[in-house]
Amino acid sequence: xxxxxxxxxxxxxxxxxxxxxxxxxxxxxxxxxxxxxxxxxxxxxxxxxxxxxxxxxxxxxxxxxxxxxxxxxxxxxxxxxxxxxxxxxxxxxxxxxxxxxxxxxxxxxxxxxxxxxxxxxxxxxxxxxxxxxxxxxxxxxxxxxxxxxxxxxxxxxxxxxxxxxxxxxxxxxxxxxxxxxxxxxxxxxxxxxxxxxxxxxxxxxxxxxxxxxxxx
Amino acid sequence: xxxxxxxxxxxxxxxxxxxxxxxxxxxxxxxxxxxxxxxxxxxxxxxxxxxxxxxxxxxxxxxxxxxxxxxxxxxxxxxxxxxxxxxxxxxxxxxxxxxxxxx
Numbered sequence: 001x002x003x004x005x006x007x008x009x010x011x012x013x014x015x016x017x018x019x020x021x022x023x024x025x026x027x028x029x030x031x032x033x034x035x036x037x038x039x040x041x042x043x044x045x046x047x048x049x050x051x052x053x054x055x056x057x058x059x060x061x062x063x064x065x066x067x068x069x070x071x072x073x074x075x076x077x078x079x080x081x082x083x084x085x086x087x088x089x090x091x092x093x094x095x096x097x098x099x100x101x102x103x104x105x106x107x108x109x110x111x112x113x114x115x116x117x118x119x120x121x122x123x124x125x126x127x128x129x130x131x132x133x134x135x136x137x138x139x140x141x142x143x144x145x146x147x148x149x150x151x152x153x154x155x156x157x158x159x160x161x162x163x164x165x166x167x168x169x170x171x172x173x174x175x176x177x178x179x180x181x182x183x184x185x186x187x188x189x190x191x192x193x194x195x196x197x198x199x200x201x202x203x204x205x206x207x208x209x210x211x212x213x214x215x216x
Numbered sequence: 217x218x219x220x221x222x223x224x225x226x227x228x229x230x231x232x233x234x235x236x237x238x239x240x241x242x243x244x245x246x247x248x249x250x251x252x253x254x255x256x257x258x259x260x261x262x263x264x265x266x267x268x269x270x271x272x273x274x275x276x277x278x279x280x281x282x283x284x285x286x287x288x289x290x291x292x293x294x295x296x297x298x299x300x301x302x303x304x305x306x307x308x309x310x311x312x313x314x315x316x317x318x319x
Contacts, residue, residue, distance in 0.1 A: 020302055022230070028234055028273065030291050031277060035280075038285070049239055050232050
Protein backbone atom coordinates (compact mmCIF):
# COMPACT_ATOMS: atom_id res chain seq x y z
CA UNK A 1 0.00 0.00 0.00
CA UNK A 2 2.67 2.49 0.89
CA UNK A 3 4.94 1.78 -2.02
CA UNK A 4 3.60 4.43 -4.31
CA UNK A 5 3.13 6.89 -1.53
CA UNK A 6 3.72 10.59 -1.68
CA UNK A 7 6.23 10.39 1.11
CA UNK A 8 9.89 11.22 1.17
CA UNK A 9 11.13 10.98 -2.29
CA UNK A 10 14.77 11.60 -1.94
CA UNK A 11 17.04 8.91 -0.80
CA UNK A 12 20.06 10.27 -2.47
CA UNK A 13 21.02 12.80 0.16
CA UNK A 14 24.63 12.54 1.06
CA UNK A 15 25.13 11.49 4.62
CA UNK A 16 28.39 13.34 4.83
CA UNK A 17 26.74 16.62 3.98
CA UNK A 18 23.42 16.66 5.66
CA UNK A 19 19.96 15.30 6.10
CA UNK A 20 16.68 16.03 4.48
CA UNK A 21 13.06 16.15 5.58
CA UNK A 22 10.17 15.72 3.17
CA UNK A 23 7.69 18.60 2.84
CA UNK A 24 5.16 16.81 5.06
CA UNK A 25 7.78 15.96 7.66
CA UNK A 26 8.85 19.61 7.71
CA UNK A 27 5.28 20.74 8.12
CA UNK A 28 4.55 18.46 11.07
CA UNK A 29 7.85 19.22 12.75
CA UNK A 30 7.30 22.96 12.41
CA UNK A 31 3.81 22.74 13.89
CA UNK A 32 4.92 20.50 16.73
CA UNK A 33 7.87 22.70 17.56
CA UNK A 34 5.75 25.87 17.70
CA UNK A 35 3.15 24.15 19.90
CA UNK A 36 5.73 22.69 22.25
CA UNK A 37 7.38 26.10 22.57
CA UNK A 38 4.04 27.64 23.55
CA UNK A 39 3.38 24.85 26.00
CA UNK A 40 0.26 23.51 24.27
CA UNK A 41 1.63 20.03 23.81
CA UNK A 42 4.11 17.94 25.74
CA UNK A 43 6.58 15.98 23.60
CA UNK A 44 6.47 13.07 26.07
CA UNK A 45 2.68 12.90 25.75
CA UNK A 46 3.02 12.82 21.96
CA UNK A 47 5.48 9.95 22.16
CA UNK A 48 3.14 8.04 24.45
CA UNK A 49 0.27 8.51 22.03
CA UNK A 50 2.35 7.35 19.10
CA UNK A 51 3.50 4.30 21.00
CA UNK A 52 -0.12 3.45 21.63
CA UNK A 53 -0.84 3.51 17.94
CA UNK A 54 2.45 2.48 16.44
CA UNK A 55 1.17 -0.96 15.51
CA UNK A 56 -1.47 0.70 13.40
CA UNK A 57 0.86 1.13 10.54
CA UNK A 58 0.33 -0.46 7.19
CA UNK A 59 1.26 -4.09 6.93
CA UNK A 60 4.64 -4.92 8.30
CA UNK A 61 5.68 -6.03 4.88
CA UNK A 62 9.00 -7.18 6.22
CA UNK A 63 7.23 -9.92 8.18
CA UNK A 64 6.05 -11.49 4.93
CA UNK A 65 9.58 -11.37 3.64
CA UNK A 66 10.94 -13.09 6.73
CA UNK A 67 8.26 -15.78 6.68
CA UNK A 68 8.97 -16.54 3.03
CA UNK A 69 12.68 -16.82 3.76
CA UNK A 70 11.92 -19.30 6.55
CA UNK A 71 9.94 -21.62 4.29
CA UNK A 72 11.75 -21.17 0.98
CA UNK A 73 15.54 -21.72 1.02
CA UNK A 74 15.87 -20.44 -2.54
CA UNK A 75 14.17 -17.17 -1.62
CA UNK A 76 16.33 -16.93 1.48
CA UNK A 77 19.50 -17.17 -0.62
CA UNK A 78 18.26 -14.53 -3.04
CA UNK A 79 17.23 -12.28 -0.12
CA UNK A 80 20.65 -12.44 1.48
CA UNK A 81 22.36 -11.89 -1.87
CA UNK A 82 20.24 -8.90 -2.92
CA UNK A 83 17.61 -7.75 -0.44
CA UNK A 84 15.87 -5.19 -2.65
CA UNK A 85 15.53 -7.52 -5.62
CA UNK A 86 14.19 -10.41 -3.54
CA UNK A 87 11.69 -8.12 -1.79
CA UNK A 88 10.41 -6.92 -5.15
CA UNK A 89 9.36 -10.52 -5.81
CA UNK A 90 6.86 -10.00 -2.97
CA UNK A 91 6.01 -6.43 -3.99
CA UNK A 92 7.75 -5.05 -0.93
CA UNK A 93 9.82 -1.89 -0.91
CA UNK A 94 9.53 -0.43 -4.33
CA UNK A 95 10.70 3.12 -3.84
CA UNK A 96 13.75 3.88 -5.90
CA UNK A 97 17.22 4.62 -4.75
CA UNK A 98 17.42 2.80 -1.48
CA UNK A 99 19.10 -0.52 -1.14
CA UNK A 100 17.95 -2.98 1.46
CA UNK A 101 20.56 -5.27 2.92
CA UNK A 102 19.30 -8.26 4.85
CA UNK A 103 21.53 -9.60 7.60
CA UNK A 104 20.87 -13.05 8.99
CA UNK A 105 20.87 -14.04 12.64
CA UNK A 106 22.50 -17.34 13.48
CA UNK A 107 23.31 -19.05 16.77
CA UNK A 108 26.78 -17.52 16.46
CA UNK A 109 25.80 -14.01 15.44
CA UNK A 110 22.98 -11.60 16.26
CA UNK A 111 22.41 -8.43 14.25
CA UNK A 112 21.19 -5.10 15.54
CA UNK A 113 20.29 -2.12 13.35
CA UNK A 114 20.59 1.48 14.52
CA UNK A 115 19.65 4.82 12.91
CA UNK A 116 16.04 5.59 12.27
CA UNK A 117 16.47 9.27 12.70
CA UNK A 118 15.54 10.41 9.27
CA UNK A 119 13.72 9.24 6.21
CA UNK A 120 16.27 6.47 5.82
CA UNK A 121 14.24 4.28 8.10
CA UNK A 122 12.57 1.79 5.72
CA UNK A 123 9.05 2.16 7.10
CA UNK A 124 7.30 0.56 4.11
CA UNK A 125 9.11 -2.60 5.10
CA UNK A 126 9.32 -2.36 8.88
CA UNK A 127 6.38 -0.21 9.90
CA UNK A 128 6.59 2.91 12.08
CA UNK A 129 9.91 3.46 13.79
CA UNK A 130 9.73 2.99 17.54
CA UNK A 131 9.79 6.22 19.51
CA UNK A 132 12.76 5.18 21.63
CA UNK A 133 14.79 4.73 18.49
CA UNK A 134 14.98 8.50 18.09
CA UNK A 135 16.97 8.93 21.23
CA UNK A 136 20.64 9.74 20.76
CA UNK A 137 21.67 7.68 23.84
CA UNK A 138 20.16 4.57 22.29
CA UNK A 139 22.14 5.01 19.14
CA UNK A 140 25.50 5.59 20.75
CA UNK A 141 24.99 3.00 23.46
CA UNK A 142 23.93 0.37 20.93
CA UNK A 143 27.32 0.76 19.32
CA UNK A 144 29.30 0.76 22.57
CA UNK A 145 27.45 -1.86 24.60
CA UNK A 146 24.93 -3.67 22.41
CA UNK A 147 24.52 -6.53 24.85
CA UNK A 148 23.41 -4.15 27.59
CA UNK A 149 20.96 -2.37 25.30
CA UNK A 150 19.49 -5.69 24.16
CA UNK A 151 19.09 -6.82 27.76
CA UNK A 152 17.04 -3.69 28.45
CA UNK A 153 14.67 -4.82 25.74
CA UNK A 154 14.46 -8.19 27.42
CA UNK A 155 16.56 -9.83 24.76
CA UNK A 156 19.24 -11.87 26.46
CA UNK A 157 21.54 -13.80 24.16
CA UNK A 158 24.01 -16.53 24.99
CA UNK A 159 27.45 -15.16 25.85
CA UNK A 160 28.80 -17.06 22.87
CA UNK A 161 26.63 -15.15 20.40
CA UNK A 162 28.46 -12.25 18.80
CA UNK A 163 26.48 -9.06 18.27
CA UNK A 164 27.01 -7.02 15.13
CA UNK A 165 25.67 -3.49 14.92
CA UNK A 166 24.66 -2.04 11.56
CA UNK A 167 24.33 1.69 11.08
CA UNK A 168 22.13 2.66 8.18
CA UNK A 169 23.50 5.13 5.71
CA UNK A 170 21.83 7.20 3.04
CA UNK A 171 22.44 4.41 0.54
CA UNK A 172 21.99 1.29 2.63
CA UNK A 173 19.20 0.27 4.94
CA UNK A 174 19.30 -2.89 6.93
CA UNK A 175 16.77 -5.48 7.95
CA UNK A 176 17.47 -8.41 10.23
CA UNK A 177 16.41 -11.90 9.19
CA UNK A 178 15.71 -13.46 12.58
CA UNK A 179 15.99 -17.17 13.30
CA UNK A 180 12.82 -19.20 12.95
CA UNK A 181 11.55 -19.95 16.46
CA UNK A 182 11.47 -23.55 17.62
CA UNK A 183 8.12 -25.30 17.64
CA UNK A 184 6.90 -23.66 14.42
CA UNK A 185 7.40 -26.58 12.06
CA UNK A 186 3.66 -27.01 11.52
CA UNK A 187 2.87 -23.36 10.80
CA UNK A 188 2.07 -22.01 7.35
CA UNK A 189 3.65 -18.90 5.93
CA UNK A 190 0.91 -16.51 7.06
CA UNK A 191 1.01 -17.80 10.63
CA UNK A 192 4.79 -17.51 10.60
CA UNK A 193 4.54 -13.88 9.48
CA UNK A 194 2.43 -13.17 12.59
CA UNK A 195 5.42 -14.11 14.72
CA UNK A 196 7.68 -11.51 13.12
CA UNK A 197 7.61 -8.25 15.04
CA UNK A 198 9.16 -5.00 13.98
CA UNK A 199 11.63 -5.31 16.83
CA UNK A 200 12.69 -8.73 15.55
CA UNK A 201 13.48 -7.14 12.19
CA UNK A 202 15.47 -4.36 13.85
CA UNK A 203 17.26 -6.82 16.05
CA UNK A 204 16.19 -5.44 19.43
CA UNK A 205 13.84 -8.38 19.86
CA UNK A 206 13.28 -11.96 18.77
CA UNK A 207 10.27 -13.38 16.93
CA UNK A 208 7.31 -14.34 19.07
CA UNK A 209 6.66 -17.91 20.08
CA UNK A 210 3.43 -19.30 18.56
CA UNK A 211 1.63 -19.07 21.92
CA UNK A 212 2.49 -15.36 22.23
CA UNK A 213 0.48 -14.34 19.19
CA UNK A 214 -2.63 -12.40 20.07
CA UNK A 215 -5.28 -12.79 17.41
CA UNK A 216 -7.30 -9.66 16.92
CA UNK B 217 -18.25 11.96 21.26
CA UNK B 218 -15.35 11.79 23.65
CA UNK B 219 -12.74 10.13 21.47
CA UNK B 220 -11.70 10.73 17.89
CA UNK B 221 -12.56 8.06 15.37
CA UNK B 222 -10.13 5.15 15.36
CA UNK B 223 -7.28 6.19 13.17
CA UNK B 224 -6.79 4.35 9.93
CA UNK B 225 -3.42 2.70 9.64
CA UNK B 226 -0.61 5.16 9.22
CA UNK B 227 1.17 5.11 5.91
CA UNK B 228 4.13 7.11 7.17
CA UNK B 229 5.61 8.37 10.44
CA UNK B 230 4.48 11.97 9.83
CA UNK B 231 0.88 10.74 9.70
CA UNK B 232 1.18 9.22 13.17
CA UNK B 233 2.78 12.46 14.36
CA UNK B 234 -0.13 14.47 12.97
CA UNK B 235 -2.67 12.20 14.62
CA UNK B 236 -0.86 12.48 17.95
CA UNK B 237 -0.73 16.28 17.73
CA UNK B 238 -4.47 16.58 17.13
CA UNK B 239 -5.37 14.18 19.95
CA UNK B 240 -2.94 15.90 22.29
CA UNK B 241 -4.33 19.38 21.55
CA UNK B 242 -7.83 18.07 22.14
CA UNK B 243 -6.77 16.53 25.43
CA UNK B 244 -5.30 19.90 26.40
CA UNK B 245 -8.81 21.32 26.02
CA UNK B 246 -8.15 23.46 22.97
CA UNK B 247 -11.19 22.16 21.08
CA UNK B 248 -13.97 19.61 21.27
CA UNK B 249 -14.28 16.75 18.79
CA UNK B 250 -17.36 18.48 17.42
CA UNK B 251 -15.28 21.57 16.67
CA UNK B 252 -12.62 19.35 15.14
CA UNK B 253 -15.18 17.75 12.82
CA UNK B 254 -16.24 21.24 11.71
CA UNK B 255 -12.64 22.25 11.06
CA UNK B 256 -12.06 19.09 9.02
CA UNK B 257 -15.25 19.69 7.07
CA UNK B 258 -14.24 23.26 6.29
CA UNK B 259 -10.76 22.18 5.18
CA UNK B 260 -12.21 19.50 2.92
CA UNK B 261 -14.41 22.12 1.25
CA UNK B 262 -17.53 20.06 1.74
CA UNK B 263 -15.97 16.70 1.07
CA UNK B 264 -14.17 17.75 -2.09
CA UNK B 265 -10.88 16.59 -0.63
CA UNK B 266 -10.31 13.18 0.91
CA UNK B 267 -9.99 13.13 4.71
CA UNK B 268 -6.40 11.97 4.81
CA UNK B 269 -3.69 13.16 7.17
CA UNK B 270 -2.66 15.96 4.83
CA UNK B 271 -6.16 17.30 5.39
CA UNK B 272 -5.84 16.79 9.15
CA UNK B 273 -2.68 18.85 9.11
CA UNK B 274 -4.30 21.63 7.14
CA UNK B 275 -7.36 21.58 9.39
CA UNK B 276 -5.38 21.76 12.61
CA UNK B 277 -3.19 24.56 11.29
CA UNK B 278 -6.34 26.44 10.27
CA UNK B 279 -8.05 25.88 13.59
CA UNK B 280 -5.02 27.09 15.55
CA UNK B 281 -4.63 30.13 13.33
CA UNK B 282 -8.33 30.97 13.69
CA UNK B 283 -7.85 31.05 17.46
CA UNK B 284 -4.75 33.18 17.24
CA UNK B 285 -2.58 30.44 18.73
CA UNK B 286 -0.17 30.49 15.81
CA UNK B 287 -0.07 31.93 12.33
CA UNK B 288 0.67 30.79 8.81
CA UNK B 289 3.68 33.09 8.79
CA UNK B 290 5.11 31.66 12.01
CA UNK B 291 4.70 28.12 10.71
CA UNK B 292 6.30 28.95 7.36
CA UNK B 293 9.24 30.50 9.13
CA UNK B 294 9.64 27.45 11.36
CA UNK B 295 9.52 25.09 8.36
CA UNK B 296 12.30 27.04 6.69
CA UNK B 297 14.35 26.85 9.90
CA UNK B 298 13.94 23.05 10.03
CA UNK B 299 14.86 22.72 6.36
CA UNK B 300 18.08 24.67 7.00
CA UNK B 301 18.76 22.67 10.16
CA UNK B 302 18.26 19.37 8.30
CA UNK B 303 20.69 20.38 5.57
CA UNK B 304 23.28 21.23 8.23
CA UNK B 305 22.78 18.00 10.20
CA UNK B 306 25.04 15.06 9.39
CA UNK B 307 23.14 12.01 8.29
CA UNK B 308 21.97 9.84 11.16
CA UNK B 309 22.01 12.57 13.79
CA UNK B 310 18.93 14.13 15.33
CA UNK B 311 17.68 17.12 13.38
CA UNK B 312 17.10 19.93 15.85
CA UNK B 313 16.68 23.68 15.48
CA UNK B 314 19.97 24.14 17.29
CA UNK B 315 21.56 23.05 14.01
CA UNK B 316 19.92 25.86 12.03
CA UNK B 317 22.78 27.97 10.70
CA UNK B 318 20.35 30.81 10.02
CA UNK B 319 19.19 31.07 13.62
